[in-house]
Amino acid sequence: MAVLERPNVLGYLLLTPAAFIIFFFVAYPFVWGVWMSLTNKQIGMPWSQVQFTGLKNYADLVTKDGIFWTTVWNSFIYTGIATVIKWVLGIWLALLLNRMIRFQRFVRAAVLLPWIIPTVLSTIAFLWIFDPDFSVLNWTFRHFCSWMGWECARGPLWLGDPILALASVTFVNIWRGTPFYAISFLAGLQTISPELYEAAAIDGASSWQRFWHVTLPGIKPITVVVLVFSIIVTFSDFQIVYVLTRGGPANSTHLFATYAYQVAMVGSRLGLGAAVSLFMFPVLAVVIVFQLVYLRREQA
Amino acid sequence: MARGVIGETFAKRLVVFHLPLLFFILFALFPFYVMFVTSIKSTHETYNRQVNPYVPVACAATVVEQVHSFRFNGAAVVENCFYHWRTLLRDTLFIRWLKNTLFVAVVSTFISLFAGITAAYALARLNFRGADTFGVLIFITYLVPPTLLFIPLSDVIGDLPFLHGNLLNSPWALIVAYPTFQVPFCTWLLTGYFRTIPKELEEAAMIDGATRIQAMYQVILPLALPGVLSAGMFAFTLAANEFLYALIFIYDAPNKTVPVGVVSELIKGDVFYWGELMAGALLGSVPVALIYSFFVEHYVAGMTGAVKG
Numbered sequence: 001m002a003v004l005e006r007p008n009v010l011g012y013l014l015l016t017p018a019a020f021i022i023f024f025f026v027a028y029p030f031v032w033g034v035w036m037s038l039t040n041k042q043i044g045m046p047w048s049q050v051q052f053t054g055l056k057n058y059a060d061l062v063t064k065d066g067i068f069w070t071t072v073w074n075s076f077i078y079t080g081i082a083t084v085i086k087w088v089l090g091i092w093l094a095l096l097l098n099r100m101i102r103f104q105r106f107v108r109a110a111v112l113l114p115w116i117i118p119t120v121l122s123t124i125a126f127l128w129i130f131d132p133d134f135s136v137l138n139w140t141f142r143h144f145c146s147w148m149g150w151e152c153a154r155g156p157l158w159l160g161d162p163i164l165a166l167a168s169v170t171f172v173n174i175w176r177g178t179p180f181y182a183i184s185f186l187a188g189l190q191t192i193s194p195e196l197y198e199a200a201a202i203d204g205a206s207s208w209q210r211f212w213h214v215t216l217p218g219i220k221p222i223t224v225v226v227l228v229f230s231i232i233v234t235f236s237d238f239q240i241v242y243v244l245t246r247g248g249p250a251n252s253t254h255l256f257a258t259y260a261y262q263v264a265m266v267g268s269r270l271g272l273g274a275a276v277s278l279f280m281f282p283v284l285a286v287v288i289v290f291q292l293v294y295l296r297r298e299q300a
Numbered sequence: 301m302a303r304g305v306i307g308e309t310f311a312k313r314l315v316v317f318h319l320p321l322l323f324f325i326l327f328a329l330f331p332f333y334v335m336f337v338t339s340i341k342s343t344h345e346t347y348n349r350q351v352n353p354y355v356p357v358a359c360a361a362t363v364v365e366q367v368h369s370f371r372f373n374g375a376a377v378v379e380n381c382f383y384h385w386r387t388l389l390r391d392t393l394f395i396r397w398l399k400n401t402l403f404v405a406v407v408s409t410f411i412s413l414f415a416g417i418t419a420a421y422a423l424a425r426l427n428f429r430g431a432d433t434f435g436v437l438i439f440i441t442y443l444v445p446p447t448l449l450f451i452p453l454s455d456v457i458g459d460l461p462f463l464h465g466n467l468l469n470s471p472w473a474l475i476v477a478y479p480t481f482q483v484p485f486c487t488w489l490l491t492g493y494f495r496t497i498p499k500e501l502e503e504a505a506m507i508d509g510a511t512r513i514q515a516m517y518q519v520i521l522p523l524a525l526p527g528v529l530s531a532g533m534f535a536f537t538l539a540a541n542e543f544l545y546a547l548i549f550i551y552d553a554p555n556k557t558v559p560v561g562v563v564s565e566l567i568k569g570d571v572f573y574w575g576e577l578m579a580g581a582l583l584g585s586v587p588v589a590l591i592y593s594f595f596v597e598h599y600v601a602g603m604t605g606a607v608k609g
Contacts, residue, residue: 004512010422010426010428011422011426011428012428014418014419015422015434016418017415017419018418018438018483021415021479021480021483022438022441022480022483025453025479025480026449026480028456029453029455030448030452032452032455032456033448033449033451033452036451092320096324099317107321107325109592109593110328110329111325112592113328113332113589116537116588116589116592117585118543118558118559118585118588119541119543120543120559120562120563121558121559121562121580121585122332124563125331125332125334125335125581128338128574128577129331133349134346134348134349135334139352175327175328179328228443229443232443236448239544242543257445257447257544260447260450260451261450261544264451270451274451277448277450277451278448284443284444284445288443291443292439
């Protein structure tokens with residue numbers, strides 16, 4: 001048993017279960033996926049027909065596939081807009097929650113709900129809310145219209161128009177993600193020493209100045225973590241688009257994940273689908289490396 | 301807390317605090333209200349453009365009538381309010397899906413907690429060659445999204461033998477897949493947590509004759525229980541909420557989990573069973589929502605600990 005006291009032995013032993021899972025179900029599939037993306041593999045295709053095609057899948061996507069470029073564009077728009085709005089709303093909500101006194105538990109649990117419950121289940125509710133004919137959104141719209149004395153027999157087709165559909169999908173992402181920002185910023189706010197605010201107040205700082213020079217720097221470490229995490233999750237999102245539009249109308253709202261799913265699982269072209277999802281990799285890699293470098297610098 | 305409140309007038313407090321907070325609460329809860337109202341309306345009412353969709357007319361009328369007459373008639377309430385709930389629980393596989401979800405989430409969480417605790421302890425406490433590299437690797441894995449891996453992973457899991465075929469279409473496919481995101485998450489959270497526990501405690505135990513492993517599970521683990529608990533709870537909810545792997549790895553309706561079962565089996569082609577869908581969405585959210593509402597404070601604390609670590 002004495003051998004177990006040596007850090008070099010015990011350390012590796014304790015790491016084995018986690019290393020096993022990561023090696024066989026993350027690292028190996030990743031390499032396998034890279035290989036698949038270089039072949040013409042399809043669902044149900046016998047191995048004898050699987051051919052190595054080099055970079056053909058990647059080249060086809062970039063040069064011949066219009067939907068692919070819509071997907072790239074959508075992913076950046078979706079991530080960019082949603083991230084900025086969630087960040088602003090998140091700080092605002094965190095500041096509100098931080099001064100809550102009565103019903104604190106209830107209010108925190110209520111505003112956290114969108115983030116904690118299964119995304120597809122809440123998105124199903126939005127699918128009904130966005131219904132053009134029978135649901136709450138356009139009923140309100142029609143009544144508002146006639147109250148204003150305008151002509152509008154029907155409301156907008158929220159999920160039937162390419163621009164509106166992308167906006168609707170982004171809206172649901174904001175609804176779901178804002179609580180995550182808020183609750184994380186709240187944790188950050190609680191690490192700021194009250195003396196800093198007192199000192200700033202004594203020095204005559206306005207509330208805006210206190211926010212800019214005390215609050216924002218105080219939550220900066222957590223802001224980096226939250227942004228990195230949120231950008232990755234938003235950029236690689238699948239569920240909201242899958243439930244609301246399936247990438248439609250006319251393939252106009254695909255993100256990388258939904259397009260990869262459509263090509264690989266619906267169109268059964270596994271190699272091409274693997275190539276679509278691997279296009280996410282450079283962006284994710286940049287974000288992850290940024291995060292690692294930032295953490296290193298903070299620790300040094 | 302509550303700083304800057306002194307000296308504010310009521311009107312200012314209303315505008316900068318109460319109204320915005322109310323807006324956020326309504327914004328967050330609105331879809332749940334829609335779910336509930338839709339789940340207690342008849343299909344006929346749901347598809348009537350003339351009726352106010354915010355109000356469940358028939359159900360409300362039944363309830364009001366019974367309150368007025370002081371006569372409770374359960375059958376009428378079920379017929380007019382909980383028709384879709386009854387259908388969901390009696391005529392669909394919802395209960396099966398709920399059991400599958402709990403089974404998959406509980407088993408995968410225990411596997412991940414075990415692997416996460418051992419790895420986190422090693423990374424937080426033991427100085428061995430390669431520890432830093434492995435820590436970075438875990439962190440990178442934590443950030444890799446499932447959507448990057450789902451196509452090859454379905455191949456890898458399809459190649460694993462199980463009973464008379466392969467793992468696909470069985471809950472075990474998900475139990476194998478979910479630790480890929482649960483283990484890095486637990487390890488990351490617990491490494492931070494273990495570092496907040498003073499080293500001197502286990503050093504004292506080891507001077508008194510305990511081995512390192514004894515010190516680990518008799519001294520450190522009890523102290524880390526709050527961290528282990530919150531890691532387990534979040535790992536559980538990650539599994540219960542997962543959608544993509546469950547969508548791809550499971551084909552047969554009785555084997556599905558709640559998120560996939562609801563969106564794939566309660567929509568038949570162009571026909572949406574809205575009442576059942578909404579009842580299922582509400583009911584499927586309850587377990588996760590309950591767990592969280594008890595642990596919100598833990599989450600805030602855990603988050604702070606993890607970021608500090």
